[in-house]
Amino acid sequence: MHPHPAFRFTSRLSPAGGAKLLSLGALILLLAACASTPHRRQPTFRTSHSGLADLPPRAPSAASAGEANDILFRAIALVGTPYRWGGNTPAGGFDCSGLVDYIYRTAARIKLPRTSHDMAAMDGRNVRRMTQLASGDLVFFDINGAISHVGVYVGKGRFVHAPNSGGTVRLDDIDGPYWGDHFAYGKRVLD
Template sequence: MRLSFAALSIVRPAPCRVARPWVLVMAILLLAACSSAPRKPQPTFKDSRSNLANQPARGPSEANTGTANDVLFRAIALVGTPYRWGGNTPDSGFDCSGLVTYIYRNAANLLLPRTSHEMALMDGRTVGSMTDLVSGDLVFFGSRGNISHVGVYVGKGRFVHAPNSGGTVRLDDIDGPYWRDHFTYGKRLLN
């Protein structure tokens, strides 16, 4: 049987018809890749922890170690409690100073002022460097000399605080990008 040139051209599919399914498949794959969330690179242990994490845990003087432990356990137990401006109990939620006031009143039997600014003015040893903080110290943050936030240092470069509306009480690295730049000083009340 002899085939003519015209017969061969009918048997072979046109290049457009062969390419169309591949173009469609590639377009679907590209759209699927664009619609998925980008994957965050998994941090290494060194990248995911505070630079202070390798320091030995330090507490206040031996006389106050038990009280400092009570403060730490109380603070960590409140992680996850909802934030509420003006809140000062686990049931109502906490703002930053309400959280610290609650912790110290219940764990150390100390009555603190209600605002972070007033707490910063209290008597107590001022700690100017993050590396000199000990567990149980209050940590103050702000800018241009104004104190606007307070938390409780728990050690190993971490502190507990109630950061913002819509959030919860949480544990953060004190030398993380925002906190490092706004750290003002610590205050030691348990010595």
């Protein structure tokens, strides 16, 4: 008895069949890599509602409201982009400072320093209280005694950032248990 022709396997592959099989194998490996556990994670604590969400939106100034809007749209559009240490493009992925520099450079034509530490040291008005943050402000976090993380405040208690290896660019509550505990200050770049 011979198997049904649809179930007959052959040991020879045509070049097109080999390419399809290789593509399928690469896709399976890629999906497996995406599903793997990240190497280094910062705690993720979600609050159901930021305590700052009920504050009215605040723009840095009337003169820079258009730039702030462009920065917000660019930042939100990059949510979901993969994290990559040293990355500074949507195609290659982002680390925190690469993301912030890309947003400002492409949305407002402002080139920022490469590291979060250097961004924190640049000129600009520091904003110490979360309630005084305006949309488009840089937000800095002190982790282990030094500024080592930066994001862009988008308003209503939320900020966009590239938080960790194995993760993606995301939107988080700035006053949540983890980020609220590590918030150092904001910096107004647009005024």
